[in-house]
Amino acid sequence: MNYLARRLLTFPLILLGVSLLVFFSIRMIPGDAITAMLGTEAGLLTPVQRQALAAYFGIDQPVVVQYGRWLAGLLQGDLGISVTYGKPVLTVILERFPLTLELALLAMVIALGIGVPAGVLAATNNERSTDVVVRILAMLGQSTPGFVVGLVIIYVLSVYFGFVPAMGSFTPLWADPLANLGQLIFPAVTLGFAFAASVTRISRSAMLDVLSDDYIRTARAKGVSGSSVVWHHALPNALIPVVTLSGVEFGYLLGGAVIVEQIFALPGLGRLTLDAIGQRDYALVQGCVLFIALNFLIVNLLVDLAYAALDPRIRLSAR
Amino acid sequence: MRIIRDIASHPTGRVGAAIILLYLVLALCGALGLTPHDPLQQFRIDRLQPPSATYWMGTDLFGRDTASRLMIGIGHSFIIAFASVGLATLFGTLIGLLAGWWGGLADGLFMRAMDVLLAFPAILLALLIIAVTGPGTFTSIAAIAIVYTPIFARVVRGPTLSLKRRDFVDAARTFGSSQRYVLSRHLLLNLVAPLTVQVTLALAWALLTEAGLSFLGLGTQPPAPSLGLMMSEARNLMQQAPWLLVFPGLTIMLGILGFNLFGDALRDILDPRTQRRTA
DSSP: OOHHHHHHHHHHHHHHHHHHHHHHHHTTSSSOHHHHHHGGGGGGOOHHHHHHHHHHHTTTSOHHHHHHHHHHHHHTTOOOEETTTTEEHHHHHHHHHHHHHHHHHHHHHHHHHHHHHHHHHHHHTTTSHHHHHHHHHHHHHHTSOHHHHHHHHHHHHHHHSOOOOOOSOOOOTTTOHHHHHHHHHHHHHHHHHHHHHHHHHHHHHHHHHHHTSHHHHHHHHTTOOHHHIIIIIIHHHHHHHHHHHHHHHHHHHHHHHHHHHHHTTOOSHHHHHHHHHHTTOHHHHHHHHHHHHHHHHHHHHHHHHHHHHHOHHHHHOOO | OHHHHHHHHSHHHHHHHHHHHHHHHHHHHHHTTOSSSOTTOOOGGGTTOOSOSSSTTOBOTTOOBHHHHHHHHHHHHHHHHHHHHHHHHHHHHHHHHHHHHHOHHHHHHHHHHHHHHHTSOHHHHHHHHHHHHOSSHHHHHHHHHHHHHHHHHHHHHHHHHHHTTSHHHHHHHHTTOOHHHIIIIIIHHHHHHHHHHHHHHHHHHHHHHHHHHHHTTSSSOTTSOOHHHHHHHHGGGTTTOTHHHHHHHHHHHHHHHHHHHHHHHHHHHHOGGGTTTOO
């Protein structure tokens, strides 16, 4: 069986595993689900009311039946009701998701926009001072947590420029693109900072590999100009590992948005998850985690398919 | 030992090792109570003092000495990072080794379970675990260990698959060596090099994840000092007391940098193919 067929076949299995993990981990929370859902107010319920609620939410059934029902609901987009918002979980998630998605995409654009040229610059100046400086900066970037970057950005902007980034509000892109960019640019830089460092390192390493290949030597021998060799002959092949890294990192950007949204008080999916944990809104925690994991899985599958399309050795290998 | 000589002669490895050693000494001093001040004592008349001869890195809103708190914080972060990576190495190695050795259905089951864990961004899986068990030091250790176990399982499984087909393994089995002996003496010893590199890099990630969880208030709980928590507390005071932001931030960054540099150097030394490429 080739790689692609194998990857497509295991995908539903992993989805099932993710759903099992999320469902059962939430049910491992000590105490019964009604108390978990209603908190201290659960103490005011009479036994009959408690029984009626258990029947309403289906938690009087055996756990396997509960899982089956939950999974069936999931397939129809029903993730339950958020007790905090009094709305379907999916509706709440979809209200917050555009911000996080845009933040992750913007962070990725910034990271690739800085990382790829920096990596190429370092590789084409291998072992010279430019290369050393880029490598040191990349290593420092990779070692700096997002929240340190975010707080330093806020500090520098507020103390040296008298400017405080807009916090707590969000203007959708389609409503006012400029205001939207103003709100998201600093969080996106924060989120993309470490990723830019990873992209720099992987681009440099891939470029060094490609630049030593025979076809590059041939192109140079034929008299192709230096910049054309780098940008037209070498870079497209060197970008393959960057594509893979970007796919994996995109999921991490969605997850990492938790911290950035917290620092910049942005009402995104990450902050929603964190608030749901604080409010013990388990249906919402479950929905958010599942939603982000699903996005991560789908992006990774797409990247693997793109990778296989780009590189026939992967497509045809039976791993 | 040769590896120590190699690291001492590796330019970035030397820096990484020096940073880690310095942090270990600071953490040990903190654990032995050799801090400039009591990290929990509140010097109320000295609140928000800038760095001085008395308070080397200033004081916080409650008049607590930042330098002393950082020393204890480094210790906390290191305990969590070492314990979680230790557990992840133990379970990941065991799972990867058995999956690769047994192959077939066991391999499929073990590795698909690892794939499920890898389907979550690290911080999100840690958040899910903490949502279930509640925040705290032990929860952080468990959460980070679970997050990084699949990575070790993958690192170990690949080489195990190729090693088990090697002649020396066949020879050992022909001579009647037990399965446990072959696994521990022949396979595991050959996996030490990739595992050592992975452990060092995982320590950097674990420090990063721990700091992130503490920053979100889901790791070490106050009043115990923690690097991430100190950054979180500095958020609203950064204009009046920037030292509360600068020193913990630099401490976290340098610690992670130390492990990253050390891990990269180890990878260079143990795998010469990467020497040319890694920064």
